[in-house]
Amino acid sequence: MQLFKKGMKFPTAFTILFIITILAIGLTWIVPAGSYAKLTYSAADHEFSIVNPVGDVSTILATQESLNELNVNIEIDKFVDGTIRKAIAIPDTYERLPQSPKTLMDVAVSMVQGTIDGADIIVFILVLGGTIGVISRTGAFSAGLMALSHKTKGREFLFVALVSVLMGLGGTTCGLEEEAVAFYPILVPIFLALGFDSIVCVGAIFLAGSMGTAFSTINPFSVVIASNAAGISFTEGLDIRFFGFVVGITTVILYLRWYCKKIKADPSFSYTYEDRHSFRARFIKEEDSSADLTFTLRRKIILFLFAMAFPIMIWGVSMGGWWFPEMAASFLTIAIIIMFISGLSEKDSVEAFTQGASELVGVALIIGIARGVNLVLEEGMISDTILAYASGLVSGMHGSLFIIAQMFVFFFLGLIVPSSSGLAVLAMPIMAPLADTVGIPRDIVVSAYNWGQYAMLFLAPTGLVLVTLQMLDISYDKWLKFVFPMVLFLLGFGGLLLVAQVMML
Template identity: 75%
Template structure:
């Protein structure tokens, strides 16, 4: 479909602005490819009509090229061909190398821990302690993931939790969809109603030329309501499964889930939860707050996260007493189980490369900005939500869409006399409503990991998409009405 669009949608591009840290200058690249360098000062930004503090560029807060308003230019059509499918997937895999290495190292770490028997022993102990109050575990996982989403934007990193928590949920009598709800839905709801998430609301606010504290009250209110909705929806679904296991949307695949995620030893109640195994699980658990600290405080990204997971794997190998051969085989086996997931990431990124190479992403953005320009305040806010919903399919990266669209969309709020933070909120809520569905995002990765068919996922997630759009629209209209 992406290749077909490059034949139909007119090609075009905005001029792009980028801070070159080597020369310490602003670099403007015209749609036709000409490059012009400007002094890295506020005067240069003002002359370009960009209402962003120069410090956001020089301190690295804005790392990607941003679109310059009123510079869109039609270009000769650049349709992509069938031969570009494979090429774009290869380039997408190369671009996603940091995430792919992270996922493979994670798989290796999990493989080592499985070999020690720590997971199985822990699962048995957990299943004994949670009898009669199983949903409490689901609610706690959901709450923690939502907090992770709203504070540090846990999204790609969430794949680390699936191989661990799916066996837990199955042991407690639930299905894989409950696990996806507690991890993917909850973390995405947290990211949608971001408070201090540096990869969405912070970068979007910076690109809009405002402080990320603006609009915080509405986002906090939305976060509380969103968490309540997700946990309530999961409670309804989990209660249905407990009453009638055949209600599960993935009931026909339940046995294959169990065969994949529950080894025979899981049901062997003679596995001792020894001090060594407890220490191994403690080290594994510490990897995640360490990851969150690294992302939010220390400026880590996937290479650093992968290195931290690899370090913990090495420490666990020494503690476990595994010999070199067994440890290497366990690590390799664990990594191999996530190869398919890694390749899907490259394929998904390949779609975006096709749209960018065909030069239609900016055209779609230009048409969208013209569509909402000059509307009445409340209508404008809801229209922005809808626009960002569809842009989320074209650009599934939260930070990527922020730097692409916000310099164009945010100034339009000035023309209808509403604050720019409303556009930032519309971006968050609209894009994430789409990311629950978009095959160009993390959805396919998640479904591949758990063996869930896409149509069954749609059956489960559509009420959440409707909630995000209706509740988001109501919040936006409420904010605009409070201004009058």
């Protein structure tokens, strides 16, 4: 028995998602099917298309009066200017439908279809991997890390804190989430060179960025679209969200500081200590003793070009209307420029690109499989049923109990709909009006949505967690051990802020 226990290992990300897909299929047999009517804006015709629960489509003129008649308390301008692009759930239209159960035959189909649906982000990840491969072949990374290790001696944690602040700012302002995968290949070797482990890497990038997104201030993909879907301005509640952001990022940095001190004093304290050699070999290629690690002007230019890709990407997403195709194109352009100035032969450049891309194929497939789970829930017609039940559960509650219940409803819905914008347009038109019945401002419901959903997205296998862990080769159980205190903090601190706002009314 002892030998069996020693040989046991936590399942990989692929197995976890496979099991979750089967569970989702099981739910389509148990949870009653149903749907809300959905509203979509057509810019070409300046019309609203309404798809009723049974799938019939009708159109009406896109006016504010039409929205008012449908009890959709959203300004027409938010549809016209493209702020709200996804289908909106229309309040009070939920209907039970004939059961639409999925079968085990749908497991493979959902995985394939999810991969097709996630093609944009998958191409982005493969291009990113190829770009990293070319830069690694030039020796620029190794030379740069060697120079950095000399300059940061004794001040290693300052780099961790700086990355955490920058990722947090990216999260709170422009929703840096999927885009964060671009930072791992460049930042992880730096963390390793400074003596930290894989948990610190994911903590400073994913955890800090997600904490920033949880306390979104002007993030267009969560708080702005949620506020618009709730029929209010995103500036309502901005002060309390900013205060929460400062406390949240400070807490993340202090938590990372505690962890870093522990592993510096005793490396075996690391939650991923037994994987340290394989992790280091994965991200830091051993150079032979004859390798030239001089940080030449050419290598500096190569790293500068690569570094410039990130502010360009952030500008494109927040200001230029970019999404993954444009981001992939920008990285591919930089990769081509680097190929020309690298001094590598044409054959070496192409081989380096393809090898780098191949190393991220597993990460790309995880994205497709995770999306397949959501497809099962949507096609099984149970996502709206869960939303309808949740809204009925909190309806009629009063005061502080109502808003805490809202936060936990969004916490649970974050597992079903692991997309900030997707959950906002689906749930907010249904949940926000409930606040009116108990005399609570809708901006407090928006905060409950932010803090509840993101507490779940720290954990949800259907979100970005498994993508991140696959990229860093960290098992899910080790991540849970590290992140659970932060989940409790977000729910506890967020709950206190919500109750405080209600009591001050």
